Amino acid sequence: MNLSRIDLNLFIVFDAIYTHHSLTRAAGVLHVTQPAVSNALTRLRNTLDDPLFVRSPQGMSPTPLARQLITPIRDALQGLEQCVQTRQQFDAATAKQTLRLHTTEQAEIFLLPRLLERLAKHAPGINLEVEFMRRREIPLALAAGELQLAIDAPLINHSELVSKPLRRDHYVCVMRRDHPLAKHELSLEDFLAARHIHISSRSRGSGHIDLALRSLGHQRRIALRLQHYSSLPSLLARSDDLAAIPQSLAQLGPWHSKPLPFDCAALELHMFWHKNADHEPGINWLREQLMQCCEELEKELPENAGSSSSA
Numbered sequence: 001m002n003l004s005r006i007d008l009n010l011f012i013v014f015d016a017i018y019t020h021h022s023l024t025r026a027a028g029v030l031h032v033t034q035p036a037v038s039n040a041l042t043r044l045r046n047t048l049d050d051p052l053f054v055r056s057p058q059g060m061s062p063t064p065l066a067r068q069l070i071t072p073i074r075d076a077l078q079g080l081e082q083c084v085q086t087r088q089q090f091d092a093a094t095a096k097q098t099l100r101l102h103t104t105e106q107a108e109i110f111l112l113p114r115l116l117e118r119l120a121k122h123a124p125g126i127n128l129e130v131e132f133m134r135r136r137e138i139p140l141a142l143a144a145g146e147l148q149l150a151i152d153a154p155l156i157n158h159s160e161l162v163s164k165p166l167r168r169d170h171y172v173c174v175m176r177r178d179h180p181l182a183k184h185e186l187s188l189e190d191f192l193a194a195r196h197i198h199i200s201s202r203s204r205g206s207g208h209i210d211l212a213l214r215s216l217g218h219q220r221r222i223a224l225r226l227q228h229y230s231s232l233p234s235l236l237a238r239s240d241d242l243a244a245i246p247q248s249l250a251q252l253g254p255w256h257s258k259p260l261p262f263d264c265a266a267l268e269l270h271m272f273w274h275k276n277a278d279h280e281p282g283i284n285w286l287r288e289q290l291m292q293c294c295e296e297l298e299k300e301l302p303e304n305a306g307s308s309s310s311a
Helices: 009-020 023-030 034-048 064-088 105-122 135-143 188-193 208-215 232-237 281-300
Strands: 053-056 059-062 097-103 126-131 149-152 161-169 171-175 195-199 221-226 243-246 256-259 267-274
Touching: 009 023, 009 034, 009 059, 009 064, 023 034, 059 064, 097 105, 097 281, 105 126, 105 149, 105 267, 105 281, 135 149, 135 267, 149 281, 161 281, 195 232, 195 243, 232 243, 267 281
Parallel strands: 097 126, 097 149, 195 221
Antiparallel strands: 053 059, 149 267, 161 267, 171 243, 171 256
């Protein structure tokens, strides 16, 4: 049987007849005529090749097949109704959902604490599951509903996805607080003469800093390449190494930060979601919270993205 050829409205009629044991009463509940209910029942009988209901002293009595079908049909109809109600009547304060996100590590560090604070205050029933996925896997995961949102650089291109800029993050140079270079302005010569720690989720390839230096005809020495930021504070504390990292992360660490002595493209983060979820109230609400988290961060960061600061 090809279910795509069945009018789902027939199952609503089926449920009404089963509940009320009468074509007339079913018609009254559904606000249609009795002939319309009779016609719908005939169509469903022909599709399923079973009478489904037979006349008896108690009214329209279900056949064995009808008794088998009623529970899964009611479960399916109830599930659809709950889905529609959730879309139309989303209330963050009472919603109970688990939303799954892909984020870069940078976004995870500076956004999640703020976002969790908002969820605890405004949406205590919403849970988050955060994971990092390869960019080529993200469109399919969003389409399948395995992810609700993705936060990443604007490098994910797919016709089924919608994106919105989340924030731009400038790079700064960080070092231990008592570093010899912390006492004066950082020059390009100082920067190039130092050993560097490079953090990238990719195991190889150039980042924004190296591309900017290459355009100037320079190259830095990368003494250590990492895929995560977690060990960076302890590594910098025990060495004279430097690291160029996003400003939003620099303000969180136990180090001294200085503006880069050259121009470098900003790190951009976008939100991505599947177009089928464009009007999902829960996902829309979460997007709004993320935007507000970023607005709060912008107010806390120095007005001049290149200014020197200590954290």
